[in-house]
Amino acid sequence: MNRALLRHTWRVQRAKLAIVSIALAAWGFLLAVVYARFGSQFTALMQSGMLPEQFARFGGGDVFSLAGSIALGLIHPIAISLTSVFAVGFSAAAVAGERQRGTLEVALARPLSRRVLYLSLLAASFGFIAVAIAALIAGSISGAAFAGVVQELAFRHLPLLWLNSVLLFGAFAAIALAASVSFDRLSPALGVTLGIVIAMYVLEVLGSLWPAAAPLQPYSLFHYLKAKAILSGAAAPADLVVLSSVILIAMVWALVVFPRRDLAAPS
Amino acid sequence: MSPVHAIETVGLTKYYSHRPGPLGSLLERMRGATPPPIRALESLDIAVREGEIFGFLGPNGSGKSTTVRLLLGFLHATAGRARVLGLDTARDSVAIRRRLGYLPSGISLYDTLTGEQLLDYLSALSGRPASRRAELCQRLELSGRTLKRLVRDYSRGMRQKVGIVQALQHDPELAVLDEPTEGLDPLMQRAFYDILDTLKAEGRTIFFSSHVLSEVERVCDRVAIIREGRLVALEETAGLLARRKRNIQMRFTGPLPMLHAVSGITNVEYSEGYVTCRVEGSVRPFLAAIADAEVVDLTIEPARLEEAFLEFYEKGRTE
Numbered sequence: 001m002n003r004a005l006l007r008h009t010w011r012v013q014r015a016k017l018a019i020v021s022i023a024l025a026a027w028g029f030l031l032a033v034v035y036a037r038f039g040s041q042f043t044a045l046m047q048s049g050m051l052p053e054q055f056a057r058f059g060g061g062d063v064f065s066l067a068g069s070i071a072l073g074l075i076h077p078i079a080i081s082l083t084s085v086f087a088v089g090f091s092a093a094a095v096a097g098e099r100q101r102g103t104l105e106v107a108l109a110r111p112l113s114r115r116v117l118y119l120s121l122l123a124a125s126f127g128f129i130a131v132a133i134a135a136l137i138a139g140s141i142s143g144a145a146f147a148g149v150v151q152e153l154a155f156r157h158l159p160l161l162w163l164n165s166v167l168l169f170g171a172f173a174a175i176a177l178a179a180s181v182s183f184d185r186l187s188p189a190l191g192v193t194l195g196i197v198i199a200m201y202v203l204e205v206l207g208s209l210w211p212a213a214a215p216l217q218p219y220s221l222f223h224y225l226k227a228k229a230i231l232s233g234a235a236a237p238a239d240l241v242v243l244s245s246v247i248l249i250a251m252v253w254a255l256v257v258f259p260r261r262d263l264a265a266p267s
Numbered sequence: 268m269s270p271v272h273a274i275e276t277v278g279l280t281k282y283y284s285h286r287p288g289p290l291g292s293l294l295e296r297m298r299g300a301t302p303p304p305i306r307a308l309e310s311l312d313i314a315v316r317e318g319e320i321f322g323f324l325g326p327n328g329s330g331k332s333t334t335v336r337l338l339l340g341f342l343h344a345t346a347g348r349a350r351v352l353g354l355d356t357a358r359d360s361v362a363i364r365r366r367l368g369y370l371p372s373g374i375s376l377y378d379t380l381t382g383e384q385l386l387d388y389l390s391a392l393s394g395r396p397a398s399r400r401a402e403l404c405q406r407l408e409l410s411g412r413t414l415k416r417l418v419r420d421y422s423r424g425m426r427q428k429v430g431i432v433q434a435l436q437h438d439p440e441l442a443v444l445d446e447p448t449e450g451l452d453p454l455m456q457r458a459f460y461d462i463l464d465t466l467k468a469e470g471r472t473i474f475f476s477s478h479v480l481s482e483v484e485r486v487c488d489r490v491a492i493i494r495e496g497r498l499v500a501l502e503e504t505a506g507l508l509a510r511r512k513r514n515i516q517m518r519f520t521g522p523l524p525m526l527h528a529v530s531g532i533t534n535v536e537y538s539e540g541y542v543t544c545r546v547e548g549s550v551r552p553f554l555a556a557i558a559d560a561e562v563v564d565l566t567i568e569p570a571r572l573e574e575a576f577l578e579f580y581e582k583g584r585t586e
Contacts, residue, residue: 002392004391012380102374110364111392263341
């Protein structure tokens with residue numbers, strides 16, 4: 001890894017990271033407060049049978065428990081969109097965007113191998129995701145404390161929740177960066193990654209709402225984020241292995257493809 | 268290969284597929300119809316001596332940038348090989364880039380940084396102190412105040428100056444400069460040529476890719492001319508200039524001299540006391556031929572490398 005490149009990347013992204021982290025923290029705060037204020041009413045509504053049972057399992061989250069609301073916070077499109085600013089946006093643009101702008105060759109004219117460049121950008125991307133997820137969890141804790149339900153939270157499980165979430169969005173970042181090193185322009189790299197993320201999200205949500213589509217869920221990486229199970233002390237190491245394997249495969253692709261490909265003059 | 272050469276290429280060849288990149292190639296294979304590759308560079312043999320300023324000339328699309336990118340390891344050669352500072356470009360690309368400075372044509376810079384931040388960042392990536400920055404900034408009139416401004420606010424000329432500084436600030440052994448005077452005003456061009464003179468005096472090697480012939484004529488020791496990916500000439504700039512043709516116009520009061528049969532003279536035209544012709548190589552036979560004539564006026568057009576270049580280019584097209 002290259003420290004100068006890492007420092008530069010952090011410096012350039014820090015304002016964006018601060019905004020995304022604050023937004024995620026506010027989102028986590030809000031969901032914990034919503035659960036504390038309205039959780040019992042939602043539970044009563046659910047038990048009345050007015051809402052289909054599947055709504056209680058939306059993407060593995062719910063608003064009937066603190067663990068469920070934190071899980072919902074992580075799987076909700078708002079949190080995914082915010083985290084994707086780095087997991088998808090930054091990562092897809094990291095190489096293909098610089099290629100398109102013509103700045104990549106200025107950096108690569110230095111004694112910097114393509115593998116080191118790639119690993120440095122991947123590390124930066126993981127760092128951004130790690131901070132963003134930490135902010136969301138911190139926001140949830142603050143919200144729970146503010147609403148007086150923090151005693152429902154098992155703090156010892158939070159590091160594993162953080163790790164699981166970082167691995168999920170890290171997997172998307174690794175896919176985005178693998179696409180980024182494979183294309184000369186930003187739009188195909190971004191398009192491929194967004195397509196994968198949206199397709200996987202649809203599979204997961206569809207599977208959670210419609211029992212007939214449940215067999216499709218294992219094909220979605222979102223299925224391997226088990227926030228509620230982790231907070232309930234029922235973590236499955238296999239989920240982490242699956243996510244880590246995807247990261248590894250994407251890394252191998254990028255590390256093989258990037259150094260071998262031609263970087264023609266930007267058009 | 269000789270170790271005294273800063274750059275040496277042997278049979279360097281580059282063909283491009285129509286769809287670069289692994290996914291593009293895969294799609295092409297899946298379709299089953301692979302169009303023939305584009306021949307960007309064909310068997311290039313050049314040797315740049317240490318300490319010289321080497322001009323690399325050619326029209327747009329002739330293969331100049333492909334050559335430069337092969338030397339920097341951005342492209343992989345289809346055939347042949349290249350050595351830079353004694354190192355193989357395929358194996359030792361990072362080690363080579365540690366010792367060179369590169370100015371890409373139409374350089375793109377990080378717009379959200381100030382000039383100073385940009386130079387600091389690129390210096391940190393180089394891993395070498397920016398020992399020449401102050402001198403370069405002073406010669407190119409890049410003040411500290413200017414460097415505190417965001418790059419996005421720079422004019423094209425300012426960007427080019429920053430581009431030159433980033434390429435040379437770490438005092439590289441070899442500078443690869445692709446169209447370095449693009450966007451510079453005449454004063455700054457002169458300042459840049461002075462910088463090149465200084466570098467040459469200090470034994471640095473400059474690989475100077477350009478299509479601006481006058482500057483190649485002004486600064487380069489030797490020049491290679493490339494056309495459609497093939498080397499069409501490589502010789503001393505002085506030699507190329509000596510062989511170029513000169514356009515001559517004369518007015519006589521008496522009988523006109525007979526120039527058709529004189530060695531090195533072509534395109535002779537007579538018209539009411541005027542004679543125009545073209546002289547190539549030594550002017551001695553021409554001077555001898557007009558020695559006894561009553562010359563009233565004589566104009567010799569300043570011969571430019573451009574004509575020699577165009578001659579090479581046209582010759583190549585008609586072959």
